[in-house]
């Protein structure tokens with residue numbers, strides 16, 4: 265959505281069906297889908313392989329150390345690196361990324377930090393990042409929101425979570441909670457799209 269807001273025509277590819285995807289969509293393997301002719305390729309490989317923890321089958325939070333999910337960053341980079349590209353992921357993936365910049369939601373006008381990391385072969389200007397320890401707790405208290413709802417990770421715990429998460433993320437179309445959790449807020453990709461225009 266952010267690339268659309270920045271003026272791109274967007275085509276999405278995912279190996280799983282994405283019935284709520286708001287643009288042209290192809291269910292396909294990103295490792296084989298034809299990528300010639302696109303101005304910019306954006307890849308958000310599954311972050312679970314790189315995340316600090318996931319919910320195990322007995323509902324406990326456990327560190328994965330990348331054992332449960334395939335790490336796809338290296339493979340997709342080999343495929344797309346000859347075209348303008350962006351690879352997005354979470355903090356745990358930084359050691360697998362090539363010189364990524366960090367974008368913070370607060371800097372982009374959101375109320376959640378949701379730090380995400382972006383590797384690219386064009387310049388993405390990184391904002392100076394000021395500490396915001398305690399911000400989310402304070403925001404939750406002042407707005408009568410449960411603090412744990414500020415993270416937009418894992419399962420929603422009560423009715424109304426989806427709407428709250430969507431408002432934190434800047435999402436105004438229908439998405440399920442698991443889809444919201446997986447998604448990159450449009451403000452990030454809009455900024456990156458604008459940076460792409462500036463650098464070309």
Ligand SMILES: C[S@@+](CC[C@H](N)C(=O)[O-])C[C@H]1O[C@@H](n2cnc3c(N)ncnc32)[C@H](O)[C@@H]1O
Nearest residue numbers: 278279280292293294308309310311446447448
């Ligand atoms: C972090 S999510 C992407 C979220 C998306 N960028 C957004 O902002 O809504 C990672 C996605 O990669 C998909 N995926 C995993 N392996 C894939 C593959 N080989 N080809 C295409 N998609 C794949 C998963 O189904 C999942 O939807």
